[in-house]
Structures are given as C-alpha cells and as structure tokens.
Amino acid sequence: MIGGMGQQQDVDGSDRHSGSGTTTGGSVDARLALANNPATPQMRLYDLASDPSPLVRKAVAARTDAPAQALRPLARDHDRHVREAVARNTSASVGNLLRLVKDADRWVRWAVAGNPACDESVREVMAKAPDKELRGLLAEVRTLEPELAAILVDDVSPEVRERLATHTHDPDVITALMADRTVRVRKGLARNARTTAEQRSRLSRDSAVDVRAALVSTLELDEADLESLVDDRSAQVRLAMATSDLIPPHIRQALERDADESVAAAARDYGRTSTAAPTVRTPRVGHRRSGTGPAGSTTASRAARSRR
Numbered sequence: 001m002i003g004g005m006g007q008q009q010d011v012d013g014s015d016r017h018s019g020s021g022t023t024t025g026g027s028v029d030a031r032l033a034l035a036n037n038p039a040t041p042q043m044r045l046y047d048l049a050s051d052p053s054p055l056v057r058k059a060v061a062a063r064t065d066a067p068a069q070a071l072r073p074l075a076r077d078h079d080r081h082v083r084e085a086v087a088r089n090t091s092a093s094v095g096n097l098l099r100l101v102k103d104a105d106r107w108v109r110w111a112v113a114g115n116p117a118c119d120e121s122v123r124e125v126m127a128k129a130p131d132k133e134l135r136g137l138l139a140e141v142r143t144l145e146p147e148l149a150a151i152l153v154d155d156v157s158p159e160v161r162e163r164l165a166t167h168t169h170d171p172d173v174i175t176a177l178m179a180d181r182t183v184r185v186r187k188g189l190a191r192n193a194r195t196t197a198e199q200r201s202r203l204s205r206d207s208a209v210d211v212r213a214a215l216v217s218t219l220e221l222d223e224a225d226l227e228s229l230v231d232d233r234s235a236q237v238r239l240a241m242a243t244s245d246l247i248p249p250h251i252r253q254a255l256e257r258d259a260d261e262s263v264a265a266a267a268r269d270y271g272r273t274s275t276a277a278p279t280v281r282t283p284r285v286g287h288r289r290s291g292t293g294p295a296g297s298t299t300a301s302r303a304a305r306s307r308r
Contacts, residue, residue, distance in 0.1 A: 028053045035059035046070045054079040061085035071096060080105040087111035097122045106131065113137035120145055127151045132160060139164035149173045162188040169194050183208040190215035201225050213240040216247070226251050235260040242267040 026034075034040050035048045035056050042065075049060045049070035054077075060066055061074040062085040075086045075096040080103075086092050087100045088111045101112040101122055109131055112118065126138040127148045138144065139152050139160050152164045153176045165177045165188030174195060177185055189195055190203050190211050203215050204225040215221070216229060217240045230251060232238050235258075241247050242255045243266050255267035 028055060031056045032059055035063075038065075042067050049074055054082055057082045058085045062089060064089060064091040066091070068093060075099055080108055084108045084111045088115060090115060090117050092117055094119055094121060098125065101125050101129070101134070106133070109134050110137060120148075123148055132157045135160045136163045140167040142167055142169045144168070144170070146170060146172065150176075153177060158182045158184055161185045165189045166191050168192065171196075174199065178202065183210055186211045187214045191218045193219060195219070197222055204229055209234045209236050212237045216241045217244050218246075220246050230254050235263055238263045239266055242270060 031048060031051055031053065032055055034044065035051075036059050040048075045060055045063065045066050046069060048056055049066070050073070051057055051060075057074060057077060057079065058081050060070060061077070061082050066089070071086055071089065071092060074082055075092070076099070077083050077086075083100060083103060083105070084107055086096060087103075087108050092100075092115065094117070097112050097115060097118055098121065100108055102125065103109050103112075109129075110133060112122065113126060113134060114137075123138060123141070123145065126134050128151070129135060135152065135155060135157065136159060138148070139155075140163050144152075149164065149168060149170055150173075152160060153173060155161050155164075161177065161180060161182065162184045164173065165180070165185050168174060168177075171194070174189060174192065177189055178199060180186060186203065186206055186208065187210050189199070190206075191214055195203070200215065200219055200221055201224075203211055204221060205228075206212055206215075212229065212232060212234065213236050216237060221229070226241075226247070229237060229241060232241075238255060238258055238260065239262060242252060242258075242263050247255075252267050252270055256264055258264040258267065
C-alpha cells in the first residue's frame with residue numbers, strides 16, 4: 001500500500017538531505033518557514049510538497065489551503081508523520097482519507113477518525129476495519145449513522161460495544177445494548193445520559209455490582225430507585241452512593257447509618273472531602289496531542305497507553 005514503511009524518518013531528527021540540491025534552495029529552516037508562511041504562493045507549496053526534508057513536507061501536509069495536487073502525494077509519503085498530518089487536515093479529500101484509514105501505521109489511521117472531513121464512506125471502512133481501536137473511536141461518534149451503529153452493536157470486541165454504549169445518542173442502539181450479556185457494555189450504558197428513566201431503573205437492578213456502582217456515580221435516578229439502592233447488598237454500591245455528587249442529601253443521610261462503617265463514614269465526611277467534578281465524561285477522539293486536530297479532539301487514553 002505505502003512503500004518504504006520500514007524506512008520512515010523521524011521528523012524530529014536531522015535532515016539527511018539538507019543543503020544544496022533541493023527543489024526550492026536554501027536551508028531547511030528557511031524552507032520550513034516558507035512552508036508555514038500563509039503568504040507563500042500555491043505553486044511554491046506544490047514545490048515544497050516534494051522537499052527532501054520531512055519537516056517541510058509535514059508543514060505543507062498540515063495546511064488546509066494546500067493544493068489538492070500537493071496533498072495527494074503526501075498521503076503516500078514514506079514518512080508516517082507526514083501522512084498523519086494529511087490525515088488530520090480538514091481539507092483532505094475523501095479519496096486521501098480512504099487511503100489513509102487503511103494505512104499500515106496505527107497513528108495515521110486513528111488521526112483519520114478525528115477528522116471532521118470524514119464522510120459515511122470513510123466511516124463504513126472504519127466500522128469493518130480489523131483495527132479494534134479504530135472501531136472503538138468510531139463507536140464514540142455520537143451522530144453515527146444507524147446502519148453503522150447496528151454493525152457495532154454486534155462487534156466482536158466488548159470494548160467497542162462498551163464505548164458505543166457510553167457515547168451513543170441513538171435510542172435504538174441503547175435498547176439493543178441493554179440486552180448485552182457483557183457486564184462492561186451495560187456499565188457503559190450506566191454512564192450514558194441518554195438512557196431513559198425506565199432503563200436506569202432496570203440498570204439499578206442489574207446483577208453486576210460494577211453496573212450499579214457506575215450508575216449511582218454518574219446518572220440521576222428516580223427516588224424509588226435510590227431508596228432501593230440504599231439497601232443494596234453490595235457495600236461497593238452503597239459507598240459509590242455515599243460519595244456521589246448526584247445523591248440527594250436525605251439519601252446520603254440514610255447512608256450515615258449504614259451497617260458498613262466505611263460507607264457510613266464516607267456519607268458523614270462527604271461535605272468535608274468532596275470536590276466538584278463533572279460527572280459526564282467527554283468523548284475521546286483518537287489523535288495524539290502533537291499535531292493539529294479538529295476542535296475539541298483529545299487523545300484516546302487507551303491509544304496513548306498502547307503507544308508506550
């Protein structure tokens with residue numbers, strides 16, 4: 001697909017080809033400044049796209065005003081940092097994104113997932129990709145097409161289904177995942193603010209402790225469900241209630257008399273030790289902090305761990 005993968009250059013390293021004989025002349029720093037200059041003419045950007053330095057080519061690849069004929073060869077560049085810059089470029093064509101979403105380098109593929117220029121054809125490739133993380137990043141797209149969400153509902157990976165359960169806004173997807181037999185998937189639903197009161201009530205009676213504990217920590221519940229959970233058989237669930245910012249004062253007061261001293265102490269100490277914190281998690285969009293991605297995008301923590 002992309003030749004020379006094993007000979008990728010590190011963009012932070014030295015430029016073996018700097019000096020004379022370049023397409024634009026001058027030092028690497030001078031050519032890099034030219035590539036970053038908004039006033040640089042389009043034809044000069046086209047020349048810089050074939051520069052010997054990966055630093056220069058990456059700068060061109062990141063420009064949203066770069067001509068299409070300059071980005072096309074950069075999507076096939078032997079340096080993966082250059083290809084990743086194209087994958088993040090919101091002006092990249094669908095054709096380039098379709099190529100890059102199948103790239104041999106995972107960071108290039110994951111960068112495509114965070115590009116708002118993706119259309120349904122690119123997302124369809126993602127839904128069927130062998131890369132579990134790529135499918136997981138797709139699962140976190142809240143406005144995912146119903147037909148693609150339906151594919152992910154049956155994904156072989158519980159992790160992908162969990163991420164879909166946590167982030168989907170589709171009521172049909174939520175209903176389907178309520179029947180999932182994997183605990184971590186139902187735990188994802190227990191964190192989804194789009195669940196109905198009836199679904200939360202069902203989750204409050206879930207057989208898995210982790211599901212009930214996640215529910216009381218993340219979502220507001222009806223009074224009847226809270227009263228039932230005060231007497232939950234699991235101290236872990238009751239402790240999660242005692243420390244949750246969403247629990248009403250009268251429920252926490254009841255927990256101060258809990259038979260488990262750690263629960264009772266947590267309920268009594270709540271006002272002195274708690275700190276306000278958001279209870280609904282921000283969805284991840286898979287790209288690294290280095291480079292430029294779409295507004296509001298963050299590095300997927302799971303992806304970051306796999307890089308180390």
